[in-house]
Amino acid sequence: MTQGTRVLYVRGDDSRSQPARRLERRGFDLRAVEDAATALDDLGWPDCVVSEYDLPDADGIELLRAARERAPDLPFVLFTDRGSEAVASEAIAAGVTDYLPRTGGESAERLADRIERSATGTDRRADGRFRRLHDATRELMAETDPERIAELTTVAAREIVDASDAAVYLDDDGLELVAATGPHEGRTEKPPAAVERTHRTGDASPGNAGRAGGTDGETYLPLGDHGVFAVAASGTDALAPAEIRLATILAANAEAALDRAENETALRRERDDLAALFENxxxxxxxxxxxxxxxxxxxxxxxxxxxxxxxxxxxxxxxxxxxxxxxxxxxxxxxxxxxxxxxxxxxxxxxxxxxxxxxxxxxxxxxxxxxxxxxxxxxxxxxITEQKQHQRELERQNRRIEALHDVTKRMKAAPDRTTIYDIVIDAAEEILAFDLSLIDEIEDGVLVPQAISSGVSLSDYYEETPIDRENNLAAETARTGETRVVDDLRASRYAPANFEYRSALSVPLGDYGVLQAVATEEAAFSTDDCRLAELLAEHAVVAIDRQKRERELEERAEELARQNERLDRFASVVSHDLRNPLSVARGRLDLARATGDEDHYRAVERAHERMDELVNGLLTLARRGELKSDPTPVELRSAAEQAWRTVETGDLELAIEDAPTVRADPERLRQLLENLFTNTAEHGDAATTVTVGGLDDGFYVADDGVGIPETEREAILKSGHSGTDEGTGLGLAIVETIAEAHDWTVSVVESADGGARFEFREDAGGTADE
Missing domain, CATH: 3.30.450.20 (PAS domain)
Incomplete structure (x- = not known):
């Protein structure tokens, strides 16, 4: 049948043409090509394809797969230098008709025989076994269970290899029989020594291994690190070389399947672990x-x-x-x-x-x-949302605290309390971002609105509130001196001034008043808002206290200036007015000693009396502005009559007309009247009557003497001014100081009778007509 059989020979190296020449000598109709592409184009011509493994544009396995797609039944013999089980297994899986390693010159003759069998169909059984080996390989590769792979391997061995039985030993913490057919079935004893040796060395033990401790006719093939595949020939003879080759290919495929199963198991376990980790x-x-x-x-x-x-x-x-x-x-x-x-x-x-x-x-x-x-x-x-929110809130708080420090500087420079209140409201609106803020100041037990956020009128928003009012947030804060926060005004006991507001914050301003803030949403004021509002209020209180102290210091300085002025006047009077009577007393005393004349002693006595008058007047002037008791209602008529009785008035008469009741220190009022009566008695030339009467806002004392020239009316109230040489010049100055202590103003005008008239009027409500 060789004669005329068409063979397409695909060779990888043109210099190695000996197999092709021998095929021609055997009578085959040979066509040689040098690459896979040309071979595929010529598939319609040959009865058989012979391909070497290493080709210029592919390898023999790739050509085989491509040929099977175009010509599934065309005989294909792989003739290759790469005689390994892996290549053989791959070729079988791809559908090769026969596989022949290239081992020397005799291989060309063997190739001719293989071509003849393949092309003429004389090796149909071998072709069927190759196809069963191919099918078994696919089944093995589809499994992931090692025991199932072992079972399939033993079943395939009975069908492919001329063997009586087969067994697979797997190493799972020691070799163990996991699948068997024939005599191996049911065997549980320790594996034969040959199995142990094969697994340990990794070398196959083909042929009759009975003498090595195995079963007669058995061949042992390693399955890598997984175990050992054992097959036994029918009878006691060893397996034929062709059967060993098929068993070797089957063992290599089983090992590959076990490798794949192990990898799949590891990958699946890794995927499962990763999936569990990912999910959890x-x-x-x-x-x-x-x-x-x-x-x-x-x-x-x-x-x-x-x-x-x-x-x-x-x-x-x-x-x-x-x-x-x-x-x-x-x-x-x-x-x-x-x-x-x-x-x-x-x-x-x-x-x-x-x-x-x-x-x-x-x-x-x-x-x-x-x-x-x-x-x-x-x-x-x-x-990290909460951490970032907390960080941003801290940064915001720090910015607001820094801004409040700047507000404190502005408060220090504020000229008055009203300006401080305005600064606080601006800070509450701009820095603390409160919807609406208000400051109430405590005045005589009543909260009086003083400042409010921009765009709102005090008179329209809020009325005065008594501190003792119940169920009032501001009043309660003023009474207790404690900060109050209301998250829902509608559900509280406090009635909001405007029903649209839902939450409120009320902070005391020391003893001065209350700072309040309201918002249209519930629970609008946080703990930080409260803390910053209290800090703002504390700064305001400190600024107000500072202003108060500064004002007190200014008043004290003014008082000290007045005291210094009085001391200066006192020193001036002492140095001037006391010098004259003192000189008189000293001179007369010398004359009295020299002459013994009593008139000189009487002159000394009069000089002493004069000095006593001056000293008493100076002491009274030094105490100006001091009241011995709080002002009380005093009948002016009674006070005038009492003062008249204590003054040497000579032939003068006292007239009282519509004398009102005034609020005064009784003793200081009597002293004031005494000095006026004395002044008239001593200086009111041609005066016959002194009149005391009431004014709409005070009272007056007048005489009917010659009066006081208009140019001298202002000067006569100054200390040291006297109309006579004998006067101290202190009497009317004392009158003015007592009036100032009562917040009265003094005016010197001409009386109805042409004399002098002293009018005393309330200064901004200092004296009240009862």
Missing amino acids: IPDPAVETTMQDGEPIVERVNTAFEEVFGYDGERLRGENVDGYIVPEGQETEAEGYNERVETGEGFYGEVRRRTTDGLRDFILHVVAHDVGGTETRGYAIYTD
Whole structure:
């Protein structure tokens, strides 16, 4: 049958043409080609294809697969230098008709025989066994259970190899028989020594191994690290070489299947562990595949669904950035994606959008499968929203505290209390961001509005409030001196001034008043708001206290200036007015000693009396402004009559007309009247009557003497001014000081009779007509 059989010989090296020449000598119709592409074009011509393994544009296995797609039944013999079980197994799996290693010159003759059998159908059984080996290989590769692979291997051995039985021993913490056919079935004893040796050395023990401790006719083939495959020939003879070759290929395929199963198991365990880890991470996590620069969702964990609010199935296959990247941050996110695609990964703070709003995260992206068909990545989001909010709130608080310090400086420079109140309201509005703020000042037990936020009128918003009013927030704060916060005014005992306001904050301003703030939403005032409002109020109280102290110091300074002035006048009078009577007394005393004349002693006595008058007047002047008792209602008639009786008035008469009741210190009022009566008696030339009467806002004392020239009326009230040489010049000055102590004004005018008239009127309500 050789003559005329057409053989397409595909060779990889033109210099090695000896097999082709021998095939021609055997009578085959030979066509030699040098590459796989040409061979595929010529598949319609030959009865058989012979291909070497190493070809210029492919290898023999690749050509075999391509040929099977075009000509499934065309005989194909693989004639190769690569005589390994792996190549043989791969060829069988691809559907080779026969497989022949190239071992020397005699292999060309064997090739001719193989071609003849393949092309003429004389080796149909071998072809069937190869196809069964191919099918068994597919079955083995589809399994992941090692025991099932062992069972399939033993079954395939009975069908493919001319063997009476087969067995597979697997090493799972020691060799153990896991599958067998024939006599091996049910065997539980320790594996034969030959099995142990084969597994230990990794070398096959073909042929009749009975003498080595195994069963007669058995061959032992290693399954890598997995175990040993044992097959036994029918009878006691060893397996034929062709059967051993098939068993070796089957063992190699079984080993590959076990390797794959082990890898699959490890991968599955790794995937399961990774899936469990991915799902149980407490932080939101998403697995993505980078496609055209976009992170496409593969899956998300439960935490991601809960935090971001998106269903995992809805996100699958979607660009995750389109759902969670806030507007305006797309460019930043694209930069992260570029880093992931290059395998860099990313770790840092980001802000992302959830269905509940924006939140802050630490994003940790780990890239994997970089450089493969697609880049994948895991993104883990650690929620730090509360920490960031706390940080931002601290920064905001620090800014507000710094701003309040600036407010304190403005308060220090404020000229009056009203300005301080305005500064406080501005700070509450601009720095603390309160909707509406108000300051009430305590005046005689009543809260009086003093300042309010811009755009609101005090008179329209609030009325005066007694401190003792019940169920009033401001009044309660003023009484207790404690800060009050009301989260819901409508549900409280306090009645809001305006019903639109729902929450309120009330802070005491020391003993001066109350700072209040209201808001249109419930629970609007936080603990920090209260603390800062109290800090603002404390600054205001300190500023008011400072103003008060400064005013007191100014008043004290003015009083000291007045005292110094009185002391200066006192010293002046002492040095001037006392000098004359003292000189008189000293001179007369010398004359009295020399002459013994009594008139000189009487002159000394009069000089002493004069000095006594001057000293008493000076003491009274020094105590000006001092009242011995609080002013009380005093009948002017009674006071005038009493003073008249204590003054030497000579022939003068006292007239009282409509004398009112005045509020005064009784003793100082009598002293004032005594000095006026004395002044008339001593200086009121031609005066016959002194009249005391009432005015609409005070009283007057007048005489009918010659009067006081208009040019001298202002000067006569000054200390040291006297109309006579004998006068002290203190009497009318004392009158003025007593009037000032009562907040009265003194005017000197002409009386109705042409004499002098002294009028005393209330100064800003200092004297009241009863």
